[in-house]
Amino acid sequence: MKKVIIILDRAHGEGVAGKESLDGKFKEWQASQSTIEKLSKGLEKLGIPCAVTVEETTEPGFNERVKRANEAGDGYEVPVFISLHHNAHDRIFKARGSEIYVSRRTATKESKEIANIIAENLIKDFPEMPWRKEWPDRLEREANFAVLVGTDKVKPAYHGVLVEFGFMSNEEDLKLLKSKSFMKRYAESLLYAITQICAHFGAGNFTPEIRVK
Numbered sequence: 538m539k540k541v542i543i544i545l546d547r548a549h550g551e552g553v554a555g556k557e558s559l560d561g562k563f564k565e566w567q568a569s570q571s572t573i574e575k576l577s578k579g580l581e582k583l584g585i586p587c588a589v590t591v592e593e594t595t596e597p598g599f600n601e602r603v604k605r606a607n608e609a610g611d612g613y614e615v616p617v618f619i620s621l622h623h624n625a626h627d628r629i630f631k632a633r634g635s636e637i638y639v640s641r642r643t644a645t646k647e648s649k650e651i652a653n654i655i656a657e658n659l660i661k662d663f664p665e666m667p668w669r670k671e672w673p674d675r676l677e678r679e680a681n682f683a684v685l686v687g688t689d690k691v692k693p694a695y696h697g698v699l700v701e702f703g704f705m706s707n708e709e710d711l712k713l714l715k716s717k718s719f720m721k722r723y724a725e726s727l728l729y730a731i732t733q734i735c736a737h738f739g740a741g742n743f744t745p746e747i748r749v750k
């Protein structure tokens with residue numbers, strides 16, 4: 538059995554209401570797609586097995602996302618599922634910062650370890666982006682997002698986390714999210730975190746000199 542696979546889950550899809558900045562210029566699904574493309578290239582270069590749950594521009598639905606992720610993870614000891622989102626609040630425009638989620642109650646030990654590695658890197662690499670905690674002593678939050686807990690039809694066979702990187706509804710965060718160099722750094726930080734995740738599960742040692750093109 539092969540060791541680790543990184544399954545990247547894009548946020549939403551074309552035409553899904555409310556998943557963009559107020560000015561309509563920053564679209565969550567496009568930003569997520571762009572980060573996933575950068576990450577996929579980086580992972581390929583490093584020889585880390587990688588899959589994506591959404592190839593089409595539209596929203597495939599939660600059953601389909603979980604099903605595809607389960608299929609991608611089949612045959613791997615540690616299927617790592619990372620869903621990449623950007624947050625929005627339709628009333629509280631002051632809300633800003635980043636979060637990472639694991640499923641409430643049903644989270645695996647591994648998913649919490651994955652969440653912590655990603656959180657530590659994002660906190661270290663982005664002092665300009667506040668980190669939002671649910672508990673003072675834990676970096677990860679919990680929520681029952683469908684891709685983390687599954688649906689009535691299909692349950693995840695992977696260790697899932699969901700990142701909400703910045704608020705599209707907050708002026709300060711949006712300025713950062715609209716910056717190409719900022720988003721490139723974001724992909725670099727995630728890629729580095731993934732190499733640490735692989736090392737954590739004993740799937741190879743990777744050099745720290747990692748660049749995303």
Ligand SMILES: [Zn+2]
Nearest residue numbers: 548565622623
């Ligand atoms: Zn989202």
